[in-house]
Amino acid sequence: MSDVMIRPALTTDIEQMFALEQSATSHPWTRSTFESCFGERYFNFVLLEGQQLLGFYIGNFVAGEASLFDICVAPKAQGRGFGRQLLNHFISEAENKGAFDCWLEVRESNLHAIQLYQSAGFHQTAKRANYYPTATGHEDAILMGLPLRFG
Numbered sequence: 001m002s003d004v005m006i007r008p009a010l011t012t013d014i015e016q017m018f019a020l021e022q023s024a025t026s027h028p029w030t031r032s033t034f035e036s037c038f039g040e041r042y043f044n045f046v047l048l049e050g051q052q053l054l055g056f057y058i059g060n061f062v063a064g065e066a067s068l069f070d071i072c073v074a075p076k077a078q079g080r081g082f083g084r085q086l087l088n089h090f091i092s093e094a095e096n097k098g099a100f101d102c103w104l105e106v107r108e109s110n111l112h113a114i115q116l117y118q119s120a121g122f123h124q125t126a127k128r129a130n131y132y133p134t135a136t137g138h139e140d141a142i143l144m145g146l147p148l149r150f151g
């Protein structure tokens, strides 16, 4: 039986979060970006199966708006529903904080992530042209929002 839990991320998890993201994305964050994302405005959680850290998200909460800065599942653990569990966790934490909306940005080519966000109720609100670097140039960022309640 699998033993999966989601708990708050600690600064001692940064090394594993960094390594996990390196293995899962084409343009990973630097260590110092991870380090800068811990503090009172952040709500960051990791997903563990047994002792193994298999996923995480970085959430930011400012002035009634919750932003998903990063979400990542280890390649070997993708497709098992962990991304959805982490996203649902982010949304309920945002609700608990009294957020009016959730926001995120995603590469236009990241169809799996976009499908996941849409199925959780996010919709496209804007596009930033040529926002992200790629191996051969640039690609657009899709901005997505999820209204939680009216102010």
Ligand SMILES: CC(C)(COP(=O)(O)OP(=O)(O)OC[C@H]1O[C@@H](n2cnc3c(N)ncnc32)[C@H](O)[C@@H]1OP(=O)(O)O)[C@@H](O)C(=O)NCCC(=O)NCCS
Residues within 6 Å of the ligand: 024, 025, 070, 071, 072, 073, 074, 077, 078, 079, 080, 081, 082, 083, 084, 085, 105, 106, 107, 110, 111, 112, 113, 115, 116, 119
């Ligand atoms: C995006 C990501 C977090 C999804 O995590 P995951 O654990 O694989 O996702 P889940 O197993 O929970 O799947 C949730 C939904 O995502 C979509 N999805 C995930 N993998 C998919 C695949 N191989 N093909 C099509 N859709 C897929 C589906 O809509 C799926 O819903 P379903 O199970 O009802 O079909 C993961 O692929 C990842 O870490 N990618 C690299 C980092 C990244 O791109 N993060 C997003 C930055 S904006």
